[in-house]
Structures are given as structure tokens and as C-alpha cells.
Amino acid sequence: MYNRVIMMGRIANDLELKTTQSGVSVLSFRIAVDRRYQTKGEERKSDFFNVVAWRYEAEFISRFFAKGRMILIEGELQTRSYTDKNGNTAYTTEIIADRACFTGEKANGGQPSPYQNYPSPAHPAESSNTAPAVSQGAPADFTESDDDDDYPF
16 A cells, blocks of 8 residues: 655644653644646645644744745655543544655745755655766767776676
8 A cells, every 4th residue: 555645835833843841843734736727716725734744844943934825745644543621532534744845935036045956855865856976978988998807796
């Protein structure tokens, strides 16, 4: 089975980083995602999704994002139940975020965000979206080998 969600939208509420009793960081927020289509003569409609981030991802989001900013979220979709204030069982569906990314949204008067190429702290081994430069070389830079046993493969 496979459960993977990727959503890009705007953060719809103020972010408040909380800590559990055991000292784990947690962040709950909502994102507004525009629908792909728009009925003529009507405003574009959006859907709102609950997102929960834990530990380093929660700290990363609370540090670099705010209400109204565009964010890309990757994670799993989970449904959980709880008892509401009237004693009824209620259900909610949430995206459990395991990765958050900058979208390249221009901020600060048209200037790109200074953080858009930073990798998420939960994924420090990843680099920015730019590929490394590769030297093409000229034919004169390469020599033909007479011995096929010289190659390591």
C-alpha cells in the first residue's frame, strides 16, 4: 500500500510551535490550495487542509514560514478520531508532513526569498535544486588507452 500526499498552497493561519510533555516539537496549521478550475464569473475556490509537522520539520516551518506564505508539503494522509466538547466522537483527516519546501515565491518586493535554496533540516544531505556544473571537455583532452584492463569496470 502507498500513502503519499504532495500539496502546495498558502498557510492559512498564524503558526504556533508547541512542545509536548516529552519535549517533542509539534506544529499544526492549515493550508489553502486553489482548485485547478474556475467557473466563469465566479471567484476561484480553495480547499483547506490540516497539516501536522513534528520535530525538526515543525521547527523549520515555524522558523522560515508565516501566514500567507506559499509552502509545499509532502507527507502522509491520516485520519484520527477524538471526543469533542459535547462527548461525541469526531473524525479529522490531516497531512502528517515529513517534508516542507520553499516554492520559489518572490517576496520582499519581487526579490527571491533568501531561504528558497536551503534544504529542510530534516533532510540535511539534500542540496539545492541547481545541478552541479559539468565540464564538457574538448576531444584533445581525452586520450585513447591501448590497454582495456586499465579500466576499473
